[in-house]
Amino acid sequence: MRPLSGRRPTVVSVLDVGSSKVACLIAQLTPRTPDKILPGRTHDLSVLGYGMQRARGMKSGMVIDLDEAEQSIRLAVDAAERMAGLTIESLIVNLTAGRLRSEIFRASVDVAGVEVDESDIQRVLAAGGSHSVTDDRSLLHSLPIGYALDGSRGIKDPTGMLGRKLSVDMHVVTAETAPIRNLELCVNRCHLEVETMVATPYAAGLSTLVDDEAELGCACVDMGGGTTSIAVFADGQFCHADAIAIGGQHVTMDIARGLSTRLADAERIKTLHGSALATSSDDHEIVGVPSVGEDSHDIINIPRGSLTRIIRPRIEEILELTRDRLAASGFAGRVGRRVVLTGGASQLTGVVEVARRIMGRNVRLGRPLGIAGLPQAAKGPAFAASVGLLIYPQVAQIEQFESRARGGLLTGTGGYIARVGQWLKDSW
Numbered sequence: 239m240r241p242l243s244g245r246r247p248t249v250v251s252v253l254d255v256g257s258s259k260v261a262c263l264i265a266q267l268t269p270r271t272p273d274k275i276l277p278g279r280t281h282d283l284s285v286l287g288y289g290m291q292r293a294r295g296m297k298s299g300m301v302i303d304l305d306e307a308e309q310s311i312r313l314a315v316d317a318a319e320r321m322a323g324l325t326i327e328s329l330i331v332n333l334t335a336g337r338l339r340s341e342i343f344r345a346s347v348d349v350a351g352v353e354v355d356e357s358d359i360q361r362v363l364a365a366g367g368s369h370s371v372t373d374d375r376s377l378l379h380s381l382p383i384g385y386a387l388d389g390s391r392g393i394k395d396p397t398g399m400l401g402r403k404l405s406v407d408m409h410v411v412t413a414e415t416a417p418i419r420n421l422e423l424c425v426n427r428c429h430l431e432v433e434t435m436v437a438t439p440y441a442a443g444l445s446t447l448v449d450d451e452a453e454l455g456c457a458c459v460d461m462g463g464g465t466t467s468i469a470v471f472a473d474g475q476f477c478h479a480d481a482i483a484i485g486g487q488h489v490t491m492d493i494a495r496g497l498s499t500r501l502a503d504a505e506r507i508k509t510l511h512g513s514a515l516a517t518s519s520d521d522h523e524i525v526g527v528p529s530v531g532e533d534s535h536d537i538i539n540i541p542r543g544s545l546t547r548i549i550r551p552r553i554e555e556i557l558e559l560t561r562d563r564l565a566a567s568g569f570a571g572r573v574g575r576r577v578v579l580t581g582g583a584s585q586l587t588g589v590v591e592v593a594r595r596i597m598g599r600n601v602r603l604g605r606p607l608g609i610a611g612l613p614q615a616a617k618g619p620a621f622a623a624s625v626g627l628l629i630y631p632q633v634a635q636i637e638q639f640e641s642r643a644r645g646g647l648l649t650g651t652g653g654y655i656a657r658v659g660q661w662l663k664d665s666w
Contacts, residue, residue, distance in 0.1 A: 252627035257464025285611035287322025299334030336413030439469030441626030446604030461583035486583030515588025582620035
């Protein structure tokens with residue numbers, strides 16, 4: 239992935255491939271003046287093009303039908319290109335499937351008691367980036383989350399300091415190779431290249447968390463259509479990721495089964511009348527439910543309380559699983575009392591209140607921050623990951639992309655010259 243220019247504007251295109259929607263955004267990143275640079279934000283974002291389609295051929299963030307998924311991606315990208323008046327060749331793509339796994343380990347190098355310079359930092363990062371990855375998993379992120387010099391930890395930038403042994407704590411995020419390859423193949427069939435892939439919870443956290451939350455410790459929970467993913471930020475760094483294969487579409491399926499109606503009607507009823515929180519008026523409010531089958535024109539009236547009793551157990555299950563995964567990660571203490579919910583399923587009425595009760599923490603709804611030109615329809619929590627992908631190039635320079643390529647993420651997708659060059663390098 240090419241670094242952003244610090245002098246002239248750069249056009250970036252991203253693709254958010256989810257279980258319920260496919261969104262493409264094309265934006266211009268303009269360098270900020272030195273006095274306006276914020277932590278993690280070196281450029282101003284302005285959206286030029288936007289396209290969205292209902293996801294087809296996807297389940298729990300994974301491609302299950304190449305043709306249908308390709309068609310959804312083509313339509314979303316075409317709409318964004320027409321709006322921006324540009325033709326794009328490559329995309330930054332998010333990834334939720336593949337059983338995301340986080341791991342933290344330490345690498346060290348000797349610096350012979352002289353001042354630490356850029357080459358020493360590159361050596362220790364390369365040592366960390368060479369961490370072994372199994373054949374069935376590929377490297378998504380390799381992030382330095384803290385340096386230590388002669389045992390003194392908590393150093394953010396060791397450049398110019400004196401010491402004998404420089405260490406780095408690395409956060410490595412991996413995913414199963416097969417879902418990555420299939421998603422990449424789907425994008426390639428649209429005659430587009432994948433610049434890099436970004437873990438969905440990381441992207442959602444980049445767009446919704448304010449600096450104080452990331453510094454003090456916070457969990458960002460992205461509740462999507464087919465998956466719920468978790469990202470933990472502490473000391474301003476992304477330090478843990480996880481995902482569970484349950485999301486808002488499972489609530490829709492529960493409604494369709496429980497009320498014997500079509501999936502499309504169940505989604506509409508969930509959006510208009512659904513709630514995860516019972517109220518005293520629920521048994522007095524009536525909801526019309528179209529029947530499924532030959533009598534599809536018949537309307538059955540049910541109290542709203544019956545709908546709530548279907549929705550609530552599934553929402554509680556998702557939040558309880560999230561709470562348990564967070565506790566098992568060992569980062570529950572670092573998170574403190576801050577949780578940010580985002581993603582399309584988080585917009586359901588009452589989810590925030592139920593999350594506060596189950597997680598025992600302060601919970602707020604997260605929306606994309608600090609972006610201009612975003613359509614009104616794309617300003618909600620459902621587009622947090624999409625906007626985070628636009629922010630990612632501003633923080634991507636801290637990752638070791640050379641070691642990521644060796645991990646096998648984009649093997650075989652580069653140009654002919656690039657592949658020949660890699661073969662020569664590996665052979666001699």
